[in-house]
Amino acid sequence: MFPLNLILRNAFRHRLRTLLTITGLMIAVLAYGLLQTVVDAWYAGAAASSSTRLVTRSSISLAFFLPVSYSQRIRGVEGVKTVGHSNWFGGIYQEPKNFFPQFAVSDNYLDLYPEFVLPAEERSAWQRDRKGILVGRQLAEQYGFKVGDPLPLKGTIYSGTWEFTVRGIFDGSDASKVTRLAMFHWDYLNESVRKTSPRRADVAGVFIIGIDNIDSAAAIARNVDAQFANSLAETLTESEQAFQLSFVAMSDQIIAAIRAVSYVVIAIIMAVMANTMAMSARERISEYATLKALGFGPWFLALLIAGESLLISLIGGGIGMAITAPAAAAFKQAAGIFPIFAVSEDTMAAQAACALAVALVAAVVPAVRAARVRIVDGLRAIG
Amino acid sequence: MEELPGRKSEKTAATEALVKIRGLAKSYRRGDQVVPVLSDISLDIMPGDFTALMGPSGSGKSTLLNLIAGIDKPDSGELRVAGIDITALGESELADWRAANVGFIFQFYNLMPVLTAFENVELPLMLTGLSRSERRARVELTLDAVGLSDRLQHYPNELSGGQQQRVAIARAIVTDPTLLVADEPTGDLDRVSAADVLAMMQRLNAELGKTIIMVTHDANAAHAARKIIHLDKGEILAQPGDKGEILPEPPS
Ligand SMILES: Nc1ncnc2c1ncn2[C@@H]1O[C@H](COP(=O)(O)OP(=O)(O)O)[C@@H](O)[C@H]1O
Ligand SMILES: [Mg+2]
Numbered sequence: 001m002f003p004l005n006l007i008l009r010n011a012f013r014h015r016l017r018t019l020l021t022i023t024g025l026m027i028a029v030l031a032y033g034l035l036q037t038v039v040d041a042w043y044a045g046a047a048a049s050s051s052t053r054l055v056t057r058s059s060i061s062l063a064f065f066l067p068v069s070y071s072q073r074i075r076g077v078e079g080v081k082t083v084g085h086s087n088w089f090g091g092i093y094q095e096p097k098n099f100f101p102q103f104a105v106s107d108n109y110l111d112l113y114p115e116f117v118l119p120a121e122e123r124s125a126w127q128r129d130r131k132g133i134l135v136g137r138q139l140a141e142q143y144g145f146k147v148g149d150p151l152p153l154k155g156t157i158y159s160g161t162w163e164f165t166v167r168g169i170f171d172g173s174d175a176s177k178v179t180r181l182a183m184f185h186w187d188y189l190n191e192s193v194r195k196t197s198p199r200r201a202d203v204a205g206v207f208i209i210g211i212d213n214i215d216s217a218a219a220i221a222r223n224v225d226a227q228f229a230n231s232l233a234e235t236l237t238e239s240e241q242a243f244q245l246s247f248v249a250m251s252d253q254i255i256a257a258i259r260a261v262s263y264v265v266i267a268i269i270m271a272v273m274a275n276t277m278a279m280s281a282r283e284r285i286s287e288y289a290t291l292k293a294l295g296f297g298p299w300f301l302a303l304l305i306a307g308e309s310l311l312i313s314l315i316g317g318g319i320g321m322a323i324t325a326p327a328a329a330a331f332k333q334a335a336g337i338f339p340i341f342a343v344s345e346d347t348m349a350a351q352a353a354c355a356l357a358v359a360l361v362a363a364v365v366p367a368v369r370a371a372r373v374r375i376v377d378g379l380r381a382i383g
Numbered sequence: 384m385e386e387l388p389g390r391k392s393e394k395t396a397a398t399e400a401l402v403k404i405r406g407l408a409k410s411y412r413r414g415d416q417v418v419p420v421l422s423d424i425s426l427d428i429m430p431g432d433f434t435a436l437m438g439p440s441g442s443g444k445s446t447l448l449n450l451i452a453g454i455d456k457p458d459s460g461e462l463r464v465a466g467i468d469i470t471a472l473g474e475s476e477l478a479d480w481r482a483a484n485v486g487f488i489f490q491f492y493n494l495m496p497v498l499t500a501f502e503n504v505e506l507p508l509m510l511t512g513l514s515r516s517e518r519r520a521r522v523e524l525t526l527d528a529v530g531l532s533d534r535l536q537h538y539p540n541e542l543s544g545g546q547q548q549r550v551a552i553a554r555a556i557v558t559d560p561t562l563l564v565a566d567e568p569t570g571d572l573d574r575v576s577a578a579d580v581l582a583m584m585q586r587l588n589a590e591l592g593k594t595i596i597m598v599t600h601d602a603n604a605a606h607a608a609r610k611i612i613h614l615d616k617g618e619i620l621a622q623p624g625d626k627g628e629i630l631p632e633p634p635s
Binding site: 010 | 474
């Protein structure tokens with residue numbers, strides 16, 4: 001097709017300029033995709049959480065504990081099936097950069113988390129060993145933990161070095177489940193604390209409530225909190241999803257910053273691209289005038305410029321999109337902080353939309369200018 | 384068709400000017416100043432004429448040519464080409480009219496640098512309904528006529544100035560337009576190439592009966608034409624009368 005041929009050749013007239021623009025677009029679209037994927041990964045934990053679980057915590061802050069005795073009273077609330085509890089341990093494995101979550105959990109904790117699959121014999125082995133610890137598959141693979149291995153954790157909240165032994169490795173029920181965590185006996189933690197600082201004993205960070213009927217979740221949450229209203233330690237009960245999101249909300253500003261950067265990247269490449277297109281169109285103004293003199297209409301010229309802009313964006317954006325998934329995989333390997341780090345279809349669609357927007361925005365001014373140029377003025381531009 | 388009116392109209396057509404200009408005026412605005420460029424121009428150009436528009440730089444030659452070619456609009460006056468009042472045409476009608484009726488030859492050739500000689504000549508045919516093979520045949524024929532049949536696949540920057548201008552001439556005539564307009568067609572060429580291009584234009588005029596209007600400030604070039612119109616400060620100095628009255632001297 002004739003205009004396509006002309007567009008193609010115009011696009012590669014200044015090879016270096018076009019290649020640089022394509023490279024810029026490629027990097028911008030890639031960066032945008034990765035940044036969006038980081039945001040997605042952040043929310044992935046919340047999205048993967050169960051809606052048949054409620055989480056009860058101190059209404060003041062997550063940093064405050066609740067008496068573990070609350071467990072009995074929560075169990076008495078209608079609709080509550082199971083109640084477990086856990087404490088955030090926050091220990092360091094060898095070096096501070098080896099961060100992974102560790103929880104001291106009640107014995108029934110795993111019953112509340114069917115997404116963690118543990119062989120029955122490993123579970124009983126863990127239950128027999130006071131100092132036993134369970135690790136998730138992702139964590140085990142990262143550090144090469146095997147059943148029977150020692151796993152010392154240096155306490156930060158709870159002082160001292162805690163010597164655990166790996167007694168089981170649990171898998172996620174499907175690939176989306178995050179298993180980069182460890183859990184050990186709350187009873188063991190509590191006994192130790194009772195010896196060293198009795199006033200900090202017999203407390204839980206959060207209660208996990210298993211319910212049967214999702215529809216009554218809101219009512220159950222209200223009833224639980226009503227139990228402890230006007231007490232010294234009031235509670236806040238919400239769905240696990242809401243709980244996870246409140247975690248994420250603490251990082252709202254970081255996420256907003258990441259989002260903003262991803263759009264800034266696109267805005268910058270938009271400016272670069274607009275400049276390239278404007279420069280090309282300005283250089284060719286006498287050619288456009290000549291085409292007009294020959295009888296080609298303003299729409300044809302607009303098509304030539306928009307087509308060229310689209311072509312460049314398509315190539316740069318296309319390559320950028322194509323390398324986003326491999327780059328994300330490499331990033332996941334290297335950083336290892338996001339167990340779920342996959343480029344979503346939404347992100348790819350957004351990348352395509354950005355490339356398209358860049359192409360169109362960059363083409364508008366030069367296209368309008370070329371379409372409007374008076375032939376005699378355009379021809380005089382030569383000399 | 385009835386015989387009598389048919390013959391009558393044929394007769395009129397033969398004596399009627401191809402380009403008829405009466406009281407044409409054009410000025411440009413520079414800031415808030417209005418600069419008159421052409422004032423009260425009247426002239427006729429007959430079919431088959433080869434007319435040179437001569438005059439010093441800035442005398443309005445190009446402006447007059449652009450008005451005739453329909454790429455600029457006069458402020459006032461009458462301008463008819465082949466009976467059509469082109470001042471009354473809208474932008475897109477005028478574009479169609481140019482595509483069908485005017486062949487352009489420019490001082491700097493104005494070829495598309497990304498297109499080959501063949502593709503440059505094919506360009507105006509893209510606006511016609513011709514098929515690919517019909518276009519190919521016409522382009523080859525035309526490039527052959529300007530002596531470039533061995534340069535079809537060359538890009539403009541692979542051709543000499545004279546060759547480029549011949550490609551441009553091929554592009555101008557490939558649609559078989561009513562009128563050829565040339566603005567300083569030899570202005571950028573050496574003497575030999577200039578003579579070459581002028582000879583080609585003379586042939587187009589003499590052998591194919593093309594009506595040509597050529598702007599030049601070079602007396603040598605003007606001598607290639609059959610008539611010369613002198614412009615100075617936007618006015619016509621000497622209007623050619625009957626054929627031969629102001630015939631230029633043969634080129635030296
Ligand atoms: N598009 C334009 N805008 C402003 N002034 C113009 C324009 N075109 C021509 N002029 C002016 O009109 C005068 C005649 O120009 P032109 O027709 O190009 O002269 P010539 O071709 O005889 O050298 C000059 O003074 C020129 O500066
Ligand atoms: Mg001029």
